[in-house]
Amino acid sequence: MLLEMIFAGFGGQGVLSMGTLLAYAAMKEGKEISWMPSYGPEMRGGTANCIVNISDQMISSPIVSKYDVAVALNQPSLKKFEPRVKKGGILIWESSTIKEPPTRTDINVYAIPAIEKAINELKNIKVMNMLLLGALVKINKIVKIESLLLALKETLPERHHHLIPLNKKAIEMGMKLV
Template identity: 50%
Template structure:
């Protein structure tokens, strides 16, 4: 088993932390893991992406040119990374701010309205765990038990009070993702 994933969007959307939660989850499941962040100099609003590799065999390089799965959270990322999903791969995207929807016919495409769901619940901080839940529904590469352990490991102790809210958001994300192609 090997999953090569990119999560891409704006800084402040939880892109890097979502990747970190997945990486920790893979470690908790005894997989080999690579987590490689990339971001602009801005604190929020700049571009950010992270590649995560989770494998049951050693990982030769953390650098990727193509991906099994792409999670796209803004238009710039759609423009850049849609073409880099491997044929037969998966593209998941949040519709907020997307003006050109994916066009590929050789991949599976899923939509998750995480921005809308987070706003409906009055809590923008659950955006990334909604996205994570949607991803895990489509690509259950790690168990939920290990994801919850990874979530706790990735949060500072002062934020542990938000664990139940984030665990619920993961479950909601699993419910609201929809395949469109």
């Protein structure tokens, strides 16, 4: 089993955190992982992405250009990565802000209105990435939800631990949106 994924959006939307959390959770389940950020002269509002590979075996290349899963949080990311999803792969897109929806029919497309739900129902836009992560985990069951919660606990600094219940709620809401 090898799963090659990309998470992409604006800097500040939490795409790197989503990838980190998922990779960490997979590591806790004994999987091999790699997490490769697009680092560069980036800023809040610029573009950011990370490639996360999860496998049963040692991962060869941490950098790949075709993906089993793409999660797009903004229009430029959707435009850039929709064509790079492998046939039969998964594309999750943030449907409350992206105006032009994906067009491919040979992949599995999931529209998740994460930003709208995060603002209106959870009153915190910052956890919208967790909604998308929840949706992804529901779709491909790559890790158990317990592992994600453990990852939250172990990767978040202690001063943010009071936010774990909210993140948990967001993950669960994302699962229901699929």
